[in-house]
Amino acid sequence: MYELKTKENDRSVIEFIEAVDSPRKRESAYQLLDIFTETTAYPAKMWGSSIIGFGRYHYKYDSGHEGDAPLVGFSPRKAKISLYFATGDKRRDELLKDFGKHTSGKACVYINKVEDININILKRLIHQSIQFLRETYPE
Numbered sequence: 001m002y003e004l005k006t007k008e009n010d011r012s013v014i015e016f017i018e019a020v021d022s023p024r025k026r027e028s029a030y031q032l033l034d035i036f037t038e039t040t041a042y043p044a045k046m047w048g049s050s051i052i053g054f055g056r057y058h059y060k061y062d063s064g065h066e067g068d069a070p071l072v073g074f075s076p077r078k079a080k081i082s083l084y085f086a087t088g089d090k091r092r093d094e095l096l097k098d099f100g101k102h103t104s105g106k107a108c109v110y111i112n113k114v115e116d117i118n119i120n121i122l123k124r125l126i127h128q129s130i131q132f133l134r135e136t137y138p139e
Contacts (some may be wrong), residue, residue, distance in 0.1 A: 006048035008068070013044045013052055020076045024113055029076040031114045032083075038128045040072060051075045051084065055130065057137045071130045080110040083122075085129040088136070095125050 017033065020026040033044055033052065042054040053070025060066035073084040080103075085092060087107045096104060100117035103110045109125075111117055 006069070007052060008047050008053065008070070010054065011046040013046055016046060016050070016052070017076070021078075022076075025076045025081065027067050028081055028111075028114045029074070032074050032076075032081070035114075035119065035122060036072065036074065036126065039123045042071070045070070047073060048051065048076070053084070057133050058139070059137050071133055071136075072126050080112055083109040083111065083125075085109065085125055086132045086136070089129065089132040091128055091132070092125065095121055095128060099125070 013033065017026060017029045024069055026037035029052075034136050036045055036052075040054040044052050044054060047053040047070050052075065053071065053072050055071035056068050057071055058068050070084065071086075075082045075084070084107060096102065096109065098118060099109070099121045101111065102117065123137065
């Protein structure tokens with residue numbers, strides 16, 4: 001049986017951020033920590049070894065695969081900062097049009113630094129993602 005690697009744990013979010021090599025990424029991580037904490041009203045938790053997540057939801061796919069994941073989160077990776085939002089939310093693309101300098105994949109939006117993006121749109125993306133997941137996976 002498959003076991004999910006990215007689980008919530010008790011590692012310190014601050015220690016993780018302090019270990020980020022790039023001072024610019026570390027500063028952006030602290031800015032994002034404040035924005036996500038204020039916007040979600042959830043405490044920051046480490047998920048796996050490198051994702052800072054906020055809130056949680058339980059998902060179950062038609063295949064039978066199920067698990068827990070953060071509602072939203074971010075990770076200051078070496079190349080770029082990954083922002084994690086809900087997958088499958090069609091409204092995300094509309095908000096991303098005015099987000100600022102970024103690239104995006106299925107689940108992640110990638111940025112270089114917080115100064116490159118529109119903070120108000122980030123807050124809307126966070127709210128939208130949480131709303132979408134609460135509707136898609138009611139408890």
